[in-house]
Amino acid sequence: xxxxxxxxxxxxxxxxxxxxxxVIPLATFTLLFNFVIQGLPxxxxxxxxNNVVFWIVAFGLMISGFAFFTFSxxxxxxxxxxxxxxxxxxxxxxxxxxxxxxxxxxSFIIVDFGVMTLxxxxxxxxxxxLYFLTIVLKVYxxxxxxxxxxxxRENRMKE
Amino acid sequence: xxxxxxxxxxxLANIIGSILLxxxxxxxxxxxxxxGWITVGMEFLRDNYxxxxxxYIIICVILVVFGIIVNIIWPGDRKGSIFSKSIDKxxxxxxxxxxxxxxxxxDEIKRCKDCGNPIGDSEICPLCGARN
Numbered sequence: 001x002x003x004x005x006x007x008x009x010x011x012x013x014x015x016x017x018x019x020x021x022x023v024i025p026l027a028t029f030t031l032l033f034n035f036v037i038q039g040l041p042x043x044x045x046x047x048x049x050n051n052v053v054f055w056i057v058a059f060g061l062m063i064s065g066f067a068f069f070t071f072s073x074x075x076x077x078x079x080x081x082x083x084x085x086x087x088x089x090x091x092x093x094x095x096x097x098x099x100x101x102x103x104x105x106x107s108f109i110i111v112d113f114g115v116m117t118l119x120x121x122x123x124x125x126x127x128x129x130l131y132f133l134t135i136v137l138k139v140y141x142x143x144x145x146x147x148x149x150x151x152x153r154e155n156r157m158k159e
Numbered sequence: 160x161x162x163x164x165x166x167x168x169x170x171l172a173n174i175i176g177s178i179l180l181x182x183x184x185x186x187x188x189x190x191x192x193x194x195g196w197i198t199v200g201m202e203f204l205r206d207n208y209x210x211x212x213x214x215y216i217i218i219c220v221i222l223v224v225f226g227i228i229v230n231i232i233w234p235g236d237r238k239g240s241i242f243s244k245s246i247d248k249x250x251x252x253x254x255x256x257x258x259x260x261x262x263x264x265x266d267e268i269k270r271c272k273d274c275g276n277p278i279g280d281s282e283i284c285p286l287c288g289a290r291n
Contacts, residue, residue, distance in 0.1 A: 002234030010226060058208075058215040065222030072226045074235025093204070096197045128193045129186055156235060 002074075010072025017067040021094065022060035026053060055097035062090050076152045078145050085138035092131050 033049050066087040073080035145152060179186070208214040268277050271284035272291055278284050282291055 003230045006230045006234060007227060010230075014223075054209070058204075058212060061212070061215045061219040065219035069222050069226040069229075072230050074233075077235055079229070092193065092197055093200050096194075096201055125190060128190060128197075132189050132193055 006072045006074065010068040010070075013071035014064050014068040017064045018060065021063050022057055025056045025060075029053065029056070052098070055094070059090060059094035059097055063087060063094060066090060074156065076145055076156070078142065078149065081138060081141040081145050085135065085142065088131060088134050088138055092128065092135075095128065095131070 029049060029052050066083055070080055070083040070087055073083065269279060269291075270276065271278050271287060271289055273289040274284060274287045276284055276286040278291060283289070284291060
């Protein structure tokens with residue numbers, strides 16, 4: 001029964017990550033692409049949009065795959081800690097891909113009105129700082145689970 | 160702006176700002192290091208795997224399939240199913256072997272017909288004196 005329970009948990013978290021990393025950002029950017037302010041459409045470059053969509057889907061797929069492996073693994077297991085660390089690293093690339101695809105500084109040309117610039121670079125950098133702390137925590141988890149492996153296993157078998 | 164009207168939020172924002180300013184000498188090198196390795200990773204992916212989704216789909220599928228297989232073998236709450244089954248079978252066989260061996264030895268011992276006491280090769284039981 002343990003394996004079925006693990007896989008159900010993994011599937012649920014994969015679905016959550018698909019929604020968070022692919023569906024919501026895609027919907028947001030598509031909405032922005034078709035955004036109209038007071039009857040005036042935004043001139044959002046097609047190339048930028050395609051780049052953003054590509055990296056969102058690409059990294060979203062990878063993150064979801066890693067999420068399945070991570071959350072389907074038993075709690076406090078070494079394999080869970082390792083894949084959680086890899087997932088965080090891929091998450092960093094995912095966040096940074098926003099910058100590379102031009103999404104950190106988004107310029108909208110509102111027809112017959114002017115230019116509007118949305119700068120989210122500081123927000124992404126703040127996220128990076130937080131992610132560094134997460135990386136440190138995940139590395140600590142790996143060390144902790146490795147050192148206390150026997151104890152964790154015994155407790156898990158008792159449950 | 161909401162945070163300008165609510166005083167508590169403004170104080171909180173000031174505290175967070177102060178902490179970030181204080182930690183800036185530490186955070187900046189960390190940020191640079193993060194940006195360094197992420198840039199290298201992104202450049203690699205952009206140069207080699209930025210044309211289609213095949214690479215990413217393959218990784219995703221491999222992870223899911225690998226996750227399922229690993230979970231079937233090592234579910235975590237007990238010993239791995241495949242290996243534990245074989246180990247259990249071996250243990251059962253060993254137990255059976257031990258039990259049958261003991262039974263054979265017990266059956267071979269000659270006992271007194273009256274009291275059941277082991278008498279060995281002698282014809283008279285040393286305990287009750289009955290002739291066998």
